[in-house]
Amino acid sequence: MDELLDRARQAVADARAGGATGAWAQATRSRKSELSVRDGAVETVRSATSRGLSLQIYAEGRYSAHSTTDLRPDRLARFVSDAVALTRLLPVDPFREMPDPALFAGRSAADLSLVDPAVGAVSPEQREAWARAMEARCHGDSRVISATAGVTDEAHEGAAASSNGFEGSWSSTAAWLSAEVTVRDAEDKRPEGSWYTGSRRLSALPDAASLGDKALAEALSRLGSRKGPTTKATMVVDPRAGSNLISRLLGPNNAGAIAQGRSFWAGKIGQRLLSPLLTITDEPLLAGGFGSRHFDGEGIAARPRDILREGALATHYVDTYYGKKAKLSVNGGSPSNRVVKPGMADLGALLRQAHGGVYVTSWLGGNADPTTLDFSLGIRGHVIEDGKPGAPVGEMNVTGNLATLFAGLVAVGNDPWMPSSTLVPTLVFEGVQFSGA
Amino acid sequence: MTPSRRQVLRAAAAGATLVSLPGFLAGCGPKVALSTPTLGANAHFALFGVDAQGLAGVMAELVSSGADAADLYFQYTRTNAATLEDGVVSSASTTVDQGVGLRVVVGDQTGYAYTEDLSVEAMKGAARVAASIARGKAALPPQAFTPVGQPASRYTLALPWSEVQLPQRLERMERLAALAKAQDPAVEKVVVSWSDSEERVLIATLDGRLLEDLRPMSRVWCQVTARRNGVTQSNSSNLAGRRGIDWYSDTNLATLAKQAVDRTLVLFDARRPPAGEMPVVLAAGASGILLHEAVGHGMEADFNRKNVSIYADMIGRRVAPEFVTVVDDGTPNHERGALNFDDEGTPAQRTVLVDRGILASYMHDRMSAKHYGVAPTGSGRRESFRHPPLPRMRCTYMENGPHSREEIVASVQNGIIAETFTNGQVQIGAGDYTFYIKNGWLIEGGKITAPIKDVNIIGNGPEALRNVTMAANDSQLDTGGWTCGKDGQGVPVSQGLPTILVSRMTVGGVNG
Numbered sequence: 001m002d003e004l005l006d007r008a009r010q011a012v013a014d015a016r017a018g019g020a021t022g023a024w025a026q027a028t029r030s031r032k033s034e035l036s037v038r039d040g041a042v043e044t045v046r047s048a049t050s051r052g053l054s055l056q057i058y059a060e061g062r063y064s065a066h067s068t069t070d071l072r073p074d075r076l077a078r079f080v081s082d083a084v085a086l087t088r089l090l091p092v093d094p095f096r097e098m099p100d101p102a103l104f105a106g107r108s109a110a111d112l113s114l115v116d117p118a119v120g121a122v123s124p125e126q127r128e129a130w131a132r133a134m135e136a137r138c139h140g141d142s143r144v145i146s147a148t149a150g151v152t153d154e155a156h157e158g159a160a161a162s163s164n165g166f167e168g169s170w171s172s173t174a175a176w177l178s179a180e181v182t183v184r185d186a187e188d189k190r191p192e193g194s195w196y197t198g199s200r201r202l203s204a205l206p207d208a209a210s211l212g213d214k215a216l217a218e219a220l221s222r223l224g225s226r227k228g229p230t231t232k233a234t235m236v237v238d239p240r241a242g243s244n245l246i247s248r249l250l251g252p253n254n255a256g257a258i259a260q261g262r263s264f265w266a267g268k269i270g271q272r273l274l275s276p277l278l279t280i281t282d283e284p285l286l287a288g289g290f291g292s293r294h295f296d297g298e299g300i301a302a303r304p305r306d307i308l309r310e311g312a313l314a315t316h317y318v319d320t321y322y323g324k325k326a327k328l329s330v331n332g333g334s335p336s337n338r339v340v341k342p343g344m345a346d347l348g349a350l351l352r353q354a355h356g357g358v359y360v361t362s363w364l365g366g367n368a369d370p371t372t373l374d375f376s377l378g379i380r381g382h383v384i385e386d387g388k389p390g391a392p393v394g395e396m397n398v399t400g401n402l403a404t405l406f407a408g409l410v411a412v413g414n415d416p417w418m419p420s421s422t423l424v425p426t427l428v429f430e431g432v433q434f435s436g437a
Numbered sequence: 438m439t440p441s442r443r444q445v446l447r448a449a450a451a452g453a454t455l456v457s458l459p460g461f462l463a464g465c466g467p468k469v470a471l472s473t474p475t476l477g478a479n480a481h482f483a484l485f486g487v488d489a490q491g492l493a494g495v496m497a498e499l500v501s502s503g504a505d506a507a508d509l510y511f512q513y514t515r516t517n518a519a520t521l522e523d524g525v526v527s528s529a530s531t532t533v534d535q536g537v538g539l540r541v542v543v544g545d546q547t548g549y550a551y552t553e554d555l556s557v558e559a560m561k562g563a564a565r566v567a568a569s570i571a572r573g574k575a576a577l578p579p580q581a582f583t584p585v586g587q588p589a590s591r592y593t594l595a596l597p598w599s600e601v602q603l604p605q606r607l608e609r610m611e612r613l614a615a616l617a618k619a620q621d622p623a624v625e626k627v628v629v630s631w632s633d634s635e636e637r638v639l640i641a642t643l644d645g646r647l648l649e650d651l652r653p654m655s656r657v658w659c660q661v662t663a664r665r666n667g668v669t670q671s672n673s674s675n676l677a678g679r680r681g682i683d684w685y686s687d688t689n690l691a692t693l694a695k696q697a698v699d700r701t702l703v704l705f706d707a708r709r710p711p712a713g714e715m716p717v718v719l720a721a722g723a724s725g726i727l728l729h730e731a732v733g734h735g736m737e738a739d740f741n742r743k744n745v746s747i748y749a750d751m752i753g754r755r756v757a758p759e760f761v762t763v764v765d766d767g768t769p770n771h772e773r774g775a776l777n778f779d780d781e782g783t784p785a786q787r788t789v790l791v792d793r794g795i796l797a798s799y800m801h802d803r804m805s806a807k808h809y810g811v812a813p814t815g816s817g818r819r820e821s822f823r824h825p826p827l828p829r830m831r832c833t834y835m836e837n838g839p840h841s842r843e844e845i846v847a848s849v850q851n852g853i854i855a856e857t858f859t860n861g862q863v864q865i866g867a868g869d870y871t872f873y874i875k876n877g878w879l880i881e882g883g884k885i886t887a888p889i890k891d892v893n894i895i896g897n898g899p900e901a902l903r904n905v906t907m908a909a910n911d912s913q914l915d916t917g918g919w920t921c922g923k924d925g926q927g928v929p930v931s932q933g934l935p936t937i938l939v940s941r942m943t944v945g946g947v948n949g
Contacts, residue, residue: 038545038743047550047566048823049559068533069553070513072486079533086529089603093527124569146745182745182866188899190745190866222867227943230713260522261626261662262671325523365862365871366893366945371662371671374709376893376945378862378871395869397893397945399712435712435945 001169004029004159007071011055011080012161018084022058022098024166024299027051028158035127036150037135042128043148057083061092063321095324099298101165103330107294107301113287118202119153119173127151130208134179137212141183141220145190149179149212153202166299174200174290176419177208179215185223193218198419200288218361221382221392228383228393228436234357235398235432236350236384239417242424244363244377246280246338249402250307252370254333255322264373264403265313274311275409277343282307282315284336291337291421300332307338311407338422343412347426350411352387358396358434359389366397373402379434396436405429481639481649485511485537489582491557492641496578498564499539500643503573506542506803507643510780511535511555512822516634517598521610523626529603538822539564542804543571545742549825579645585782587648591768591775594653594681598633601682606631609657609685616694617659624698625669626662633682640782648782653679654773654929656918657690659697663705670704672875673697674857677918677929679771700857700876707890710879712946716852717894717939718845718880723858723915725932727939728763728833730863730870731898734923736765736790736798737816737828738805740865747868747898751796757902760838763791765800767815767831772914773929774831781817781826788814790833791902800828820926830921834933838908842936845907847883853944854878854885855894868898893945901939909936 004027011025029051036044053076054067066083068076131149138147152175159169178196185191195214199205237245257263284302286292295301298320306314318326319333351359359382366377376399382389406429413426482488492509499507512535519529536553537560548570550563610629617627633655640648656677663670674697678684719727732748740746757763767776767785776785781803789797801809802817805828817826846854854877861872874892878885914933921930 042546042570044547044549044825045567045570046548046825047563049552049554049563050823051553063528065528065530066532067530068535070533070535071553075533083531086531086603090529091526091607093525096527146743182743185867188747188750189868190747190749192745192864192866225867230948232948260628260660260671261664261669262660321527364864364869364895365860365873367859367873367875367891369671369891371669372891374891376873376891378869378893378895378945380869394867395895395897395943397712397871397895397943399709399891399893399945399947433712433947435943437714437943 001157001159001171004157005161005167005169007053008159008161011053012163014077014080015055015057015084016163018081020057020059020084020087022163024056024098024160024162026054026158026160028156030154030156032152032154033127034150034152035124035131036148037128037131038148039146055080055083057087058096058098059084059087061094061096062087062090063093063096064090095321097320097324098162098164099300099320100330103300104166105301108285110285112285112292112294114172114200114292116173116201119175120155122153122175122202130177133208134177134212137209138179138181138216140216143183144216145182145184147179147181152176160299162299168295168299170293172200174198175202175205177205177211179212181215181219183219183223191219191222191225193220193222196419223392225392225394227395228358228434230435230437232431232433234354235429236354236357236359237427238347238359238361239413239415239425241360241362242417242427243420243422245427246340246422246424248368248375249406250338253307253313254317255319255326255328257370258316259322259326262371264371265316269313269316272310272312273403274308274406276310277409277412278308278311278406279341280308281305281339281341282336283339286337289337289421290419291335293336296332296334298333302332302336305331336421340412340416340424342414342416342425344414345411346413346415350413350426350428351384351389354384354387354428357384358393359384368402375400375402393436396434399433399435405432481637484513484637485639486555492582493578494557495539495560495564496641496643498561499541499568500576500578502568502571502575503543504541504571504576504643505544508540508781509641510538510822511639512636514634514636516632518632519606519610521614521629524614526607526610534821536822538824539567540825541567541570545804545808546570547825551823576643579643582641582645582647584647587777590651590777591770592653592679595683596681598635598653598655598681605682609682609690612687613657613659613690613694616691617661617698620694620698621663621702623663623665623702624661625664628660630658632656642782646782648778650777653681655680655684657685657693659693661697661701663701665705668705670701672701672704674700675917677773678916679773679775703876703888704890707888710853710889710892710944710946712944712948714941714943716849717942717944718849718852718854719934719937719939720854720856721909721911721934721936722913723917723932724855725834725915725934726858726861726872727901728835728934729830729921729930729932730861730872731896731901732763732790733765733830733833734863735865735868735898736800738799738801738809739828741799742805742808746865748796754796755794756796756899757791757794757905759794760908761791761794761902761905762789762836764789764836765816765830765833769832769914769931772832772931773918774931776815776831779815779817779826780819783813783815783817785815785831788816800830802826802828818928820928824926827923827926829923829928830930832914832931832933834914835908835912835935835937837910837912837935838937840907840909842909842911845909845936845938846880846885848907848938849880850882852880853889854880863898869895870898871895894942895945896942901942904940905937906940907938911935
């Protein structure tokens with residue numbers, strides 16, 4: 001870690017010596033190992049060791065950003081001097097300034113529980129044993145054509161330094177289990193089902209074999225999938241599918257999009273446009289979170305904040321540059337962990353309360369317009385029959401406007417999907433336009 | 438990490454781009470000798486700091502537990518990017534990405550490792566990890582590496598990007614922004630994103646071949662925000678290819694600016710079409726997204742070798758009307774999907790996927806070609822040295838059909854015509870595909886009427902092929918910057934289509 005910080009400090013010093021008025025440098029390294037088993041045999045073994053240096057240069061109102069993985073000393077020296085020279089050729093942009101050092105202050109010292117030494121000690125034999133355990137269970141049905149199971153473990157380290165007093169470092173580990181099953185269906189169709197989970201701590205992973213069972217159940221649940229009717233109905237969104245909606249809803253809630261006139265959220269702070277059931281906080285200090293951090297990419301000390309409070313927008317994400325441009329006060333321009341405030345019931349209970357409609361388990365394609373929030377997404381799921389997931393449906397779309405959709409949010413579950421930096425429980429919407437047959 | 442056989446396609450995002458150095462910095466010191474189209478192996482060795490003896494040693498380590506095939510994939514990419522907002526180039530970036538990927542193949546098994554540290558020790562360390570996939574006797578490494586002669590490059594540029602000066606780029610960006618701004622008083626904001634790169638590749642194989650390539654790529658993207666009567670709309674258009682700065686001519690920039698503004702302004706009047714199944718006309722060009730999703734991915738041989746594609750048992754069968762011929766082609770000069778040879782060193786070629794309605798061939802890398810006992814089709818591609826090659830698309834298009842666009846539109850009573858797209862996706866086994874229409878029009882009584890927007894289309898691949906009931910004689914490749922995603926790897930692709938009619942697809946519209 002000291003080596004990374006030294007490398008960042010050196011790059012800042014070199015940039016200053018070369019004529020930069022300000023500089024920010026970040027040095028990283030990581031390693032990742034993966035093993036997969038398909039149909040009884042090891043299919044792939046992969047290993048990665050990575051490192052890099054990135055550098056941001058400020059020179060009298062000019063700005064540029066650079067990165068390299070070529071760290072040979074002669075090349076690196078040339079890289080830094082060229083970066084400064086390039087910056088001097090750019091036009092002046094009055095909004096370009098380094099982050100205010102006052103925002104570096106107040107950094108939390110909390111242990112974020114992002115590193116588990118056991119992750120670094122996983123042996124190739126252990127990876128293979130877990131993958132085989134998952135994969136074997138995936139074959140528990142005669143209709144299975146093929147199954148693949150994988151284990152990944154990774155570790156990342158980084159350090160950053162700036163010419164205006166920032167220094168910081170970070171490290172994290174993670175381990176992932178995944179399984180995917182293809183089954184034979186009518187009309188030559190071969191629907192697939194998958195499951196995955198991950199954690200920063202090895203001991204938090206579930207029994208590998210159980211993941212194979214889940215992937216198999218997912219695949220079998222797709223057998224006989226049909227196109228459902230074109231209708232307006234209730235939509236229950238599985239926790240695994242919720243982050244897609246939340247990410248699209250909040251994607252344009254940042255100063256960059258606002259500055260460029262591409263944000264639905266411009267000027268809407270305080271307006272209650274969405275259901276009062278929707279409260280979303282940004283929680284950078286969450287223990288073990290996949291988006292947890294002590295400071296953001298500009299060095300701004302991370303603090304929990306409300307993003308949406310009972311259906312009304314509370315905060316934009318504002319970085320230094322676009323904050324100045326859009327005349328918004330700088331508070332950190334990127335999300336950490338976005339947490340949807342849970343309700344009281346779980347998926348099963350919410351399905352039981354639903355009167356018909358569609359239970360959406362995953363999306364297929366689709367998009368949303370950041371300026372208007374008009375959206376249209378492909379879905380897979382099940383019709384809701386007698387308060388339970390019934391016949392599988394696919395080849396359908398849901399279409400509308402995300403603000404209208406979330407105004408029609410009628411229930412929020414207590415069951416967020418955890419292996420994500422966007423923690424979303426079951427969501428229930430009313431009056432959703434489905435297109436199908 | 439989410440496991441998924443769902444493949445995605447997106448219009449080249451302005452995401453992480455790669456590199457720097459001489460070109461962007463012309464006038465800032467001596468140039469590194471990287472600008473000639475072919476360097477020769479020795480110069481490549483110098484670039485990567487390796488020599489033949491070092492390579493042989495790394496290869497020996499890589500195959501020390503046995504191998505049917507093995508390769509070293511060296512890559513050095515330099516990318517220049519810049520963004521213009523509010524009339525000012527507010528940032529520029531340069532990225533250098535270099536490293537080597539080491540691969541061992543034994544039957545259907547792959548061992549893979551990469552390192553950005555090109556010291557022989559680091560490469561040997563990575564080689565040992567990759568070699569662990571094999572459990573047999575050492576394979577014999579090549580005695581020598583022989584450079585493979587190649588015909589003229591498909592993407593030689595009149596002026597390599599390494600010799601283009603920064604002010605030349607800035608001038609093009611400023612011109613584009615001014616052109617867009619001048620189109621209409623409703624235009625409030627214009628963002629121009631620029632990216633160009635040069636990728637140098639050196640491949641050394643277990644059978645002793647040594648191949649080198651220089652692959653340029655560039656793209657300019659024009660995003661427009663307009664405001665009218667208190668309503669804001671935004672949209673974009675982009676132009677891309679393995680092209681030089683001459684591609685961004687006054688004429689092409691004017692066309693791009695007009696496209697971006699037209700596509701934005703039409704949104705003020707656009708609405709949602711009705712929801713449900715209806716006939717869909719796909720306009721010539723970018724509508725090739727249908728082929729990419731509905732046919733292309735399912736025809737990548739790895740999915741078929743594993744028996745998980747809906748097309749796994751369909752070779753030789755009729756899948757579409759006689760007038761439908763679908764091609765995946767690495768040979769069109771200067772297209773995003775063009776290659777001299779693929780990332781395993783197989784010469785690029787034109788591969789007919791659907792021949793007059795009959796499913797003809799999958800797209801093969803060497804592993805799947807061996808499995809099927811056929812020749813590889815030059816389809817083994819990878820995002821970078823960080824990834825093993827997989828069968829991938831290049832330029833995917835449908836050849837001309839017997840109808841005309843006018844006939845096709847006139848034949849539709851109630852439907853839509855789709856013109857611009859943002860992204861698509863497919864599930865290989867179930868065959869369900871989607872693509873997102875940003876701009877299109879209603880067709881009512883055989884005539885194009887009101888504009889539509891923001892509609893997802895969903896269908897099933899083999900069914901869509903069967904339902905291609907008309908195809909026009911106006912096939913063209915799209916000039917936009919499409920990137921295809923598979924197993925976490927993005928590669929540049931091209932796509933094209935004549936105007937066609939699909940008699941029935943599910944349109945994500947809205948009913949009263």
